[in-house]
Amino acid sequence: MLFLVRMDVHLPIDMPAETAERIKLLEKEYAAGLQLDGRWKELWRVVGEYANYSVFDVADNNALHEILGNLPLFPYMALHVTPLASHPSRVTSTRVNTPQPIPSAKEQQS
Amino acid sequence: MLFLVRMDVHLPIDMPAETAERIKLLEKEYAAGLQLDGRWKELWRVVGEYANYSVFDVADNNALHEILGNLPLFPYMALHVTPLASHPSRVTSTRVNTPQPIPSAKEQQS
Amino acid sequence: MLFLVRMDVHLPIDMPAETAERIKLLEKEYAAGLQLDGRWKELWRVVGEYANYSVFDVADNNALHEILGNLPLFPYMALHVTPLASHPSRVTSTRVNTPQPIPSAKEQQS
Amino acid sequence: MLFLVRMDVHLPIDMPAETAERIKLLEKEYAAGLQLDGRWKELWRVVGEYANYSVFDVADNNALHEILGNLPLFPYMALHVTPLASHPSRVTSTRVNTPQPIPSAKEQQS
Amino acid sequence: MLFLVRMDVHLPIDMPAETAERIKLLEKEYAAGLQLDGRWKELWRVVGEYANYSVFDVADNNALHEILGNLPLFPYMALHVTPLASHPSRVTSTRVNTPQPIPSAKEQQS
Amino acid sequence: MLFLVRMDVHLPIDMPAETAERIKLLEKEYAAGLQLDGRWKELWRVVGEYANYSVFDVADNNALHEILGNLPLFPYMALHVTPLASHPSRVTSTRVNTPQPIPSAKEQQS
Amino acid sequence: MLFLVRMDVHLPIDMPAETAERIKLLEKEYAAGLQLDGRWKELWRVVGEYANYSVFDVADNNALHEILGNLPLFPYMALHVTPLASHPSRVTSTRVNTPQPIPSAKEQQS
């Protein structure tokens, strides 16, 4: 089940640089683990802002909140969650909300 | 180059059903073509709304505007475009802004 | 899985009274069915407004969108969906996202 | 009489962890008492946010303000209250604003 | 129990003058009745706008919604309701939420 | 001449309790004086918020600003002022902007 | 007593040109009269918008509402009123809220 999440980071101006670096490192490791196991499907920087748009693929609402609430940067972020559904005009509709078979290059670019 | 686009559709209440169906069919075909050639990368329904979030992968700003301005539903939609950049915490950073090699199942789920 | 949904109804001023009545009747029947099978858990009027707050208990995002998109009043409403999760301070935490055992009167009022 | 309340918590970044824990514990106990006596009817976490949506069942406006104003987290929260009324499409309309008889399983799922 | 209500009227530009006059007359009579029986306590025009701020004194949320939903201008208005409680700095605190004894002129102006 | 004023109080989190109590006490005394001489006509708590809606009856704009600017809590509040006028549907229209004769109980509740 | 008023005009797209011209002419005459008797003190166009900022000098709130409510363009405008008071840093403070003596050229430009 997919969710679009926007995260805006607001680190306190007076946070010591080492503290900030440590938290960001933890965040990066945390994000890497979730990307590798397929739950954090997409992660993009919003151009010009200390913010990202992400897509999560999770079992349910509780699973998503547990992931987001444990983000090392959570106390310093504003988050907004938008639930997503399958779109009827999606060509490969099987890609939403189900395990996704890897498309062949031909399918992808035909 | 990636862009997140939100589209909110507002068809006139008094548009004849056939007209609406015809425009939606054209939209669907138009969207299918762009998905198949890789420019309309993602297409999700916003739950509960006649709206979608999409991700486009295009050569530049002009290319994106040409795609969006030619949407059959364009006169009936409010669109908002957010430019996206690569995120430093992205595990497979090569997936942004470049042709994407197809990941093996092992890479995807390791 | 629970979602809070706010619905604001905007019927066209010039819609014939019979048409409006017919759509409202369909809406009422549709809502009754979903309440009886447990998916439309709560339904409250917002005081002073032609609007409601509702709670839905559904299998996933797609199921919710299918329910909302088929509302007879859907073309005349603005909807906003907020995904809900279990709250750690909830006394009877089993009531969220799982089939709910019927509490005894004693539990409810002790 | 029912009210929907949204609470957004903003703890100061520099609040000592023990202070925060102590206040949260007090909040939890306070919330438990009100849930058990039936005044705090519903309590849900907003996914991805340090916020909740709650439903209160109270005698009048003054009773609600007394409950909310005494929340241990009150000085650190933004609250917004929406008064609710019975909805004419509610199947079991007796559930709003009156003591609620416990529905049988059959009624609930028929 | 008191509520502050703001009402903004938006009559359709092309509504025939007689229709508008008839609805306004009904509204005036309806408002007069509620003022005389004490439920519509205050009624002020917002300077420069076709809008009013009103204070209602009603038994509960349902009673308020019934009053507002039956306003002849209801289909042409946007309403917003704010529940009010007694204020601890109010000198004559008995005036809120209870039948109000008529103050003597001396009390009022001392 | 009447004005509706909304006041939202934002005391600094780290203000010593005694300081806060002292300012609130001054505010209460200040408010009492203005209520007794008839200039601060109404004072209601907004349910769930550290805020109030008030109605002032003053000679002119300057008089209102002098009253508001001298509130002991002024440096910690956001204020918003709405000028009010007589409403043509007001039954006892003489109550606005002129000394108000005391209505008899019969008039009030007939 | 001074008020700043912003007026935004929204004429219906399909209003016949003659009707629009007639209303605008009435508006112009009405505005001229109020300027000449000193109540409509200032009148400026907002650059690029069919809107104006105006300053009115009136006896009280009711007087202002009567002026604004009788504007020929009133049904086609959104108005917002801001009450103004004397500013302590104003050099010629006597100009606010009182009959204004005509300053000599020397005073104005010294």
Next chain:
Amino acid sequence: MLFLVRMDVHLPIDMPAETAERIKLLEKEYAAGLQLDGRWKELWRVVGEYANYSVFDVADNNALHEILGNLPLFPYMALHVTPLASHPSRVTSTRVNTPQPIPSAKEQQS
């Protein structure tokens, strides 16, 4: 050339009183000079707020920014500038953007 400017002052709560007084005194002197030479044409307090609406008459945009950027309170204010043009319904249209002949009392009040 005329501009309407709104200034909202936000002095830090913990600024020493003498510092605040000193800055306000500088502001007052600065404002007096600009009023006397005709560039700061109007200065009004917004009722109930630590804010003002002002009208400036300056040679061009750069001149206005230089004036505003040098306000002693500039670091503590939010400013918003609206460019003004002559209004076609202005009776004494020569008063905008040109040296203004002093109207006689008769013209002003006829």
Next chain:
Amino acid sequence: MLFLVRMDVHLPIDMPAETAERIKLLEKEYAAGLQLDGRWKELWRVVGEYANYSVFDVADNNALHEILGNLPLFPYMALHVTPLASHPSRVTSTRVNTPQPIPSAKEQQS
């Protein structure tokens, strides 16, 4: 003197295609003339929207309003004007706020 202007076009859905084309053609010619004489310095499409950002170089506020108010699309647009000043970090500061000679084609494309 420079101004940034955003224009959002909202043509009525039911405007005949020929009418729309005629107005757009007039707009294009009008815009061409102002670009050639140097007053309409920049003109960009907002990606995905029927809107533009433009920069105008004009003598004063009145000149800008005259240009904008005469746009053939003016009745169908929402405009917002932001006055611009020279920026101290601008390398070639002489380009702002001075009369601009019309560049030759060679300069423009070198």
Next chain:
Amino acid sequence: MLFLVRMDVHLPIDMPAETAERIKLLEKEYAAGLQLDGRWKELWRVVGEYANYSVFDVADNNALHEILGNLPLFPYMALHVTPLASHPSRVTSTRVNTPQPIPSAKEQQS
């Protein structure tokens, strides 16, 4: 490829003057370099605000984010990016979205 960027600067009130001056100097040098190589095409001050509107001409979204994220004032600014496309009514359309040779000082100031 062009982007309009608005930057609003919010330096902490208690930042030492030397620190602020040092950062501003770095910002100025950084901005100068990007202007000289043609990537920071336009830079204007918003009148009355510590803010600017800028136009950037960059290769792609990533290039823009790298430029903006490295601004010495980045931690103290709110940025908003709007992607721009060629406008069909632009007379010299070749100026948009093509590689721009660095103009000589003579061309720039003629």
